[in-house]
Amino acid sequence: MSFAASAARAYSHKLPPSSRAWLARQFGDPFVKARLSHPAHYRSRGAFKLLELEARFKFLRAPDVRAVVDLGAAPGGWSQVASGKLGWSLDGQPLADDDDPLAYLNAGPDDDDDAARQGRGVIVAVDLLPMHPIPGVQTLQTDFLAPDADELVEALLATAGGRGVDVVLSDMAANCTGSAVADTEASLQICEAVLAFARRHLRTAREIGRRRGGVLVLKHFQHPLLQQFREEELEPRFYSVMYHKPQSSRDESSEGYWVCLGWKGDQK
Numbered sequence: 001m002s003f004a005a006s007a008a009r010a011y012s013h014k015l016p017p018s019s020r021a022w023l024a025r026q027f028g029d030p031f032v033k034a035r036l037s038h039p040a041h042y043r044s045r046g047a048f049k050l051l052e053l054e055a056r057f058k059f060l061r062a063p064d065v066r067a068v069v070d071l072g073a074a075p076g077g078w079s080q081v082a083s084g085k086l087g088w089s090l091d092g093q094p095l096a097d098d099d100d101p102l103a104y105l106n107a108g109p110d111d112d113d114d115a116a117r118q119g120r121g122v123i124v125a126v127d128l129l130p131m132h133p134i135p136g137v138q139t140l141q142t143d144f145l146a147p148d149a150d151e152l153v154e155a156l157l158a159t160a161g162g163r164g165v166d167v168v169l170s171d172m173a174a175n176c177t178g179s180a181v182a183d184t185e186a187s188l189q190i191c192e193a194v195l196a197f198a199r200r201h202l203r204t205a206r207e208i209g210r211r212r213g214g215v216l217v218l219k220h221f222q223h224p225l226l227q228q229f230r231e232e233e234l235e236p237r238f239y240s241v242m243y244h245k246p247q248s249s250r251d252e253s254s255e256g257y258w259v260c261l262g263w264k265g266d267q268k
């Protein structure tokens with residue numbers, strides 16, 4: 001057990017019940033343990049969500065995937081996974097068994113260190129918050145809705161040939177306002193804005209030469225119009241749209257992910 005964990009246990013009786021409940025949840029959570037002990041030193045527990053989504057739908061591993069945009073990327077867990085999948089680091093690699101996101105816990109130590117490797121392409125990580133560097137990742141601290149955001153993203157993509165984006169990832173969540181109505185509304189607005197971003201940047205399946213090429217991974221929260229958004233905005237534009245809630249997404253969270261494969265281009 002880490003020093004922080006033993007200290008928290010020793011003093012937990014002095015904490016208010018809500019903090020004790022939070023600590024109990026943290027220490028009982030296999031994905032928190034996994035994050036702390038993982039050789040990739042993931043910056044977020046959320047990294048396991050992308051590992052699970054990728055293991056299931058395999059949208060980052062194709063050798064033609066060379067340009068990834070990670071919207072709402074800080075602190076960087078998803079970008080670390082993308083960096084690994086594009087060969088810039090070992091971060092995405094230890095998932096030996098695709099069906100078991102915690103499989104590496106039983107695996108031996110890595111026989112290679114995380115020294116700089118030559119990966120393929122680029123990952124552009126956009127967030128309002130700053131991010132520490134990750135191999136293969138160009139970070140952009142800005143609001144992705146800012147008028148100059150597209151231009152800035154494109155300038156960074158130019159380092160990978162500037163031929164458009166193969167995968168758009170969005171794990172974005174609006175800041176909670178405390179109003180359930182406003183927060184619910186904001187969650188759908190983010191989905192709409194991310195789809196608009198994808199429409200401006202994604203390479204089509206035809207350009208890529210693969211039916212599952214041109215991918216959007218989109219986090220969403222419960223909203224009365226979600227199904228309509230999926231049917232009217234996503235399904236006509238992609239060859240397939242799948243819903244998945246990773247094991248690592250907490251049961252009490254209403255979040256879920258759409259993995260949209262095969263961007264058809266801007267036609268309805």
Ligand SMILES: C[S@@+](CC[C@H](N)C(=O)[O-])C[C@H]1O[C@@H](n2cnc3c(N)ncnc32)[C@H](O)[C@@H]1O
Nearest residue numbers: 044046072074075076077078127128143144171
């Ligand atoms: C759940 S966190 C992402 C965690 C990340 N996937 C990881 O694994 O480390 C959501 C992020 O979205 C960012 N965000 C929210 N709205 C944004 C916006 N309009 N533009 C850029 N980033 C935004 C927040 O700052 C926050 O860091």
